[in-house]
Amino acid sequence: LLINLMFLMLPMFLAQVFWIDRPNRKPRRSSIALGLIGGVTAFFCMMVPFHLTSGYFLDLRMVPLAICLMYGGYSSGLITASIIMMVRLYQGGPGVPSSFFVVACAFLGYMVISRRLPKWTSPNKIIAAVALSLWLSAATLTYAWMIHSDIFYNSLHIRLSLQFAAIQGTATWIITYFIEIIIKNTALRGMLEQSKKMQLVSELAASVSHEVRNPLTVTRGFIQMLKNESLSSEKRTAYIHLALEELDRAESIISDFLNFAKPQLRRLEALDVLQEIRSTADIMTPYATMNQVNITLTLEEGCLVQGEKDKFRQCLVNLAKNAIEAMPEGGTLSFTAGREQAGIVIRVMDTGAGMTKEQVDRLGTPYYSTKDKGTGLGTMVAFSIIQAMKGRISITSSIGKGTCFTITFHST
Numbered sequence: 001l002l003i004n005l006m007f008l009m010l011p012m013f014l015a016q017v018f019w020i021d022r023p024n025r026k027p028r029r030s031s032i033a034l035g036l037i038g039g040v041t042a043f044f045c046m047m048v049p050f051h052l053t054s055g056y057f058l059d060l061r062m063v064p065l066a067i068c069l070m071y072g073g074y075s076s077g078l079i080t081a082s083i084i085m086m087v088r089l090y091q092g093g094p095g096v097p098s099s100f101f102v103v104a105c106a107f108l109g110y111m112v113i114s115r116r117l118p119k120w121t122s123p124n125k126i127i128a129a130v131a132l133s134l135w136l137s138a139a140t141l142t143y144a145w146m147i148h149s150d151i152f153y154n155s156l157h158i159r160l161s162l163q164f165a166a167i168q169g170t171a172t173w174i175i176t177y178f179i180e181i182i183i184k185n186t187a188l189r190g191m192l193e194q195s196k197k198m199q200l201v202s203e204l205a206a207s208v209s210h211e212v213r214n215p216l217t218v219t220r221g222f223i224q225m226l227k228n229e230s231l232s233s234e235k236r237t238a239y240i241h242l243a244l245e246e247l248d249r250a251e252s253i254i255s256d257f258l259n260f261a262k263p264q265l266r267r268l269e270a271l272d273v274l275q276e277i278r279s280t281a282d283i284m285t286p287y288a289t290m291n292q293v294n295i296t297l298t299l300e301e302g303c304l305v306q307g308e309k310d311k312f313r314q315c316l317v318n319l320a321k322n323a324i325e326a327m328p329e330g331g332t333l334s335f336t337a338g339r340e341q342a343g344i345v346i347r348v349m350d351t352g353a354g355m356t357k358e359q360v361d362r363l364g365t366p367y368y369s370t371k372d373k374g375t376g377l378g379t380m381v382a383f384s385i386i387q388a389m390k391g392r393i394s395i396t397s398s399i400g401k402g403t404c405f406t407i408t409f410h411s412t
């Protein structure tokens with residue numbers, strides 16, 4: 001009996017492990033799979049029957065059939081039933097017609113409840129499954145009674161039938177209970193992911209509107225001042241310049257957000273890490289010089305990663321910009337790249353202010369910035385780009401000494 005129960009439980013644990021993370025299956029295919037699993041389970045149950053009293057061999061084959069009918073509909077049920085019948089025919093013996101009769105009863109019972117089934121809540125479904133299995137026990141008993149009417153007066157047989165009905169009912173109850181729990185957990189997980197996404201979206205919306213409004217207000221102010229006829233042409237040029245700068249800022253904020261919202265890489269190509277870091281360093285040199293920062297490069301040749309050129313550069317630029325900004329009194333920004341045991345490893349290091357552990361943990365969340373004109377988007381965008389490139393990013397930092405961003409692309 002315990003072995004039978006184990007056979008019934010096993011598919012559920014397997015389902016937990018293999019199924020749940022892949023929800024996008026075609027319903028048709030999964031109902032066929034369910035039918036096959038039910039059939040195999042029933043087959044195993046039939047191979048190892050148990051006996052309540054010597055001579056009466058019983059097994060729980062009807063439990064998978066009832067469950068496949070309940071959760072997979074007719075197609076699953078038919079597959080399971082045909083496997084059961086094939087095995088039963090192969091085994092032969094006087095019980096074959098009885099088996100056919102009970103299987104037919106299973107479909108009959110399912111027909112009665114099938115229409116209302118989708119509307120039921122999970123406790124009702126469990127009750128329905130148990131009722132179905134009790135109905136099958138009753139069918140077995142009825143059939144036996146029709147064939148040998150004397151059996152009905154045989155108290156041993158009646159006792160066994162009742163015991164069997166109780167066992168089958170309990171087994172069905174346990175299995176459906178677990179299935180309902182699994183279904184509930186899966187739904188809960190989906191909801192959790194959804195609400196995480198919603199939270200991120202609302203945070204993003206809040207910071208977008210906040211961040212874009214500032215430059216717009218500033219631009220509006222300058223344009224308003226330009227209305228003043230008596231303004232000198234120098235001031236006029238300066239204001240226009242400032243207004244344009246602010247508009248550029250708004251634009252770059254928006255494009256940062258778009259980059260974040262759409263980190264999927266469209267055109268994957270092999271990028272030479274050495275080249276990308278060199279050109280990033282070139283881009284950053286003026287900014288670095290302005291802040292008395294030296295840039296050093298230690299690069300190995302021939303490190304290739306899959307990604308999109310512009311985005312990868314943007315990620316490096318964002319990290320480099322932060323590094324430079326962390327060194328207001330000057331310092332060294334170093335890039336290293338090379339092959340290590342873990343794969344291709346890129347490091348962006350600075351000798352700047354560093355961060356506490358709490359600050360490091362907050363990196364990459366939108367809107368976290370310690371700078372006056374900061375947006376808190378740089379690291380967030382960098383992280384999402386690395387994630388889209390299937391890389392990992394880790395940070396070590398110590399206050400006053402500096403920070404190291406390590407990007408690892410595992411070799412596959």
Ligand code: ADP
Binds near residue numbers: 318378380
């Ligand atoms: P922003 O640069 O606009 O502030 P980021 O997302 O790029 O936004 O960075 C968020 C914050 O993380 C920064 O304000 C800064 O406090 C901290 N930070 C990021 N990189 C470094 C670094 N290399 N050294 C020290 N602090 C850093």
Ligand code: MG
Binds near residue numbers: 322377379
């Ligand atoms: Mg930044």
